[in-house]
Amino acid sequence: MKEEGVEFQQKDEIIQGMCDAVVKMDEDRCVQLCEKVLAYKIDASEAILKGLSAGMDKVGDLYARHEYFVPELLLCSDVLYAGLKILRPHLKLDQVKAKGKLMIGVVQGDIHDIGKNLVVAMFEAAGWEVYDLGKDVEFGKFVEEQKRIKADIVGLSTLMTTSMLGLPKIIKMLREEDPKVKIMVGGAPLTAEIAKKFGADGYASNAVSAVKEAINMISN
DSSP states (O other), X not given: OEETTEEHHHHHHXXXXXXXXXXXXXXXXXXXXXXXXXXXXOOHHHHIIIIIIHHHHHHHXXXXXXXXXXXXXXXXXXXXXXHHHHHGGGOOGGGXXXXXXXXXXXXXXXXXXXXXXXXXXXXXXXXXXXXEOOXXXXXXXXXXXXXXXXXXXXXXXXXXXXXXXXXXXXXXXXXXXXXXXXXXXXXXXXXXXXXXXXXXXXEOSSHHHHHHHHHHHHHX
């Protein structure tokens, strides 16, 4: 049997190859396979979900088992983005509905954004609509952008103790504007206890756990 000019077996091999390319950090291979997806008119949504996203799920498992570390996560996310760049423009309008909206940024006074970038990659792989405000984000900008975006989750990232101390103020400002806003925090100096003390709704110790925490937050 064939689907739009490609045999089912061949389609499965292409999508599995995309998944493997993400895990193996092979950007060239991923790009080649994504171009085949378009050439053979394979559904872009299926290729993203079962290929690229499934690959990042496996990467997350490897990270959780301490077989992969931050450098590997970064390289895998580069492969993911290379594939998404090719396939995203070919998604049909009825396939674009996201699982949720995340607005995220590194708080003012902190320019360390590796952790934040990994969180962005994991959320995009999981099918979320992500608004990345970048690093060294002024407190007021979080409030202004949330009024415009109305994200399901606002993510505040910090790697420094000094910038961490600004979190309670940002959280208060966000809640004054929208009492129902869900706020998740993360970064090296933080713990679940500190996050709760600061008034956050959730805390993630790493990029992999952040997606699960966000799902729990909006489910509750």
